[in-house]
Amino acid sequence: MAGEHRLLLDNAQQLVLVCTKGEKYLLQAGMQDLAVLDNASVVIGTDGCVKAVGHADVIRQQFSEASFEKIIDCSGKCILPGLVDAHTHPVWAGDRVHEFAMKLAGASYMDIHQAGGGIHFTVEHTQKASEEELFNTFKHRLLRMLRTGTTLVECKSGYGLNLETELKMLRVIEQARRLLDSNISSTYCGAHSVPKGKNATEATDDIISNHLPKLKELNLNGEIHVNNIDVFCEKGVFDLNCTRRILQAGKGIGLQINFHGDELHPMKSAELGAELGAQAISHLEEISDEGIAAMASAKCAAVLLPTTAYMLRLKQPQARKMLKEGVIVALGSDFNPNAYCYSMPMVMHLACVNMKMSMKEALAAATINAAYALGRSHIHGSIENGKQGDLIIINSSRWEHLIYQFGGHQELIEYVIVKGKVIYKNEGIMGY
């Protein structure tokens, strides 16, 4: 094939496609049967999309007349799709390292929250911070995520609670969407906590009457691009009725439902999400059997967050039962001041060890299924013709090392590529 192309990744030891038939998600059987090619190459076109994948000799022959802006010799290395982080809270100010010490000394998440710390602490600092300060710290966090292989990330507001600060956070997310290479799915999470001076019903009324109409206006005129609506559905935060009202109103202005449910207490959030047509529900440590069945039949993704259960010493979400019963299982880092981890390789490792997922299941959950949770699996989450050319190259001859080497991704990930452009190259230690 003649012509100019952006990138040739030549002769990888393993090329992990994840899927090959345009699947929008993988269930348990598909996850266990992940598509991997040996001695394979990928071509990315000048539009940033995948033009061809296949065995290295076939691609060489097919593109013998072609020219490439860049060629990377991937001999002895593995290529994987860019990782997808389906749940983060990355825009905030204020340091909560002291709360980690409190938790280690025995305080629970809700003890700290009810004493005015936790989300309240971050809200206070985020309300005071300038848009520029928030953008600069957010940018730094996104770049660190890119270096760990995350090329598509869900980013929530939710440390503003009042309209002014929620919009400030959403503008910061929008600025990053326009200026940086990370692909972003933006989530309005104004119902992350009940603001001081209001009860949950008053906060719900305010969101429905004031926040959502403004969001609709700004989305329509293109000032911001918000994709999802989120609520922290939890005992002592927003109950099932308030959650239902907010999510329905969000859906009414065209947002995908993607919310926090059944984390610390069984709330029947899963049943509610399935009923409302939610795209995804996160956490689910306390999901009921009925909730699992409802999510499976509604094709509502379960975004499991191994860092939270680990940090807060919660019971682990029932990943195995969900997989067995046909739920679409995805993963997220839950990066936030409570769970300070933005590394999806570490998240996958925790999912394998603590939630008993296999490495193939964990990778599918952190690629195609996480992309599905964000409604983006037609563009992201696998290496297939026509999809965006977002990939990582690791310096190992077996892809599983990305999960197996706990914390080793810093050295293993050699390249991160977005739309066929090298965004990060690990140059190693100076002089070696």
Ligand SMILES: N=CN[C@@H](CCC(=O)O)C(=O)O
């Ligand atoms: N559970 C609610 N929200 C976050 C925690 C946010 C915070 O503590 O700042 C979570 O997903 O874990």
Ligand SMILES: [Zn+2]
């Ligand atoms: Zn969260």
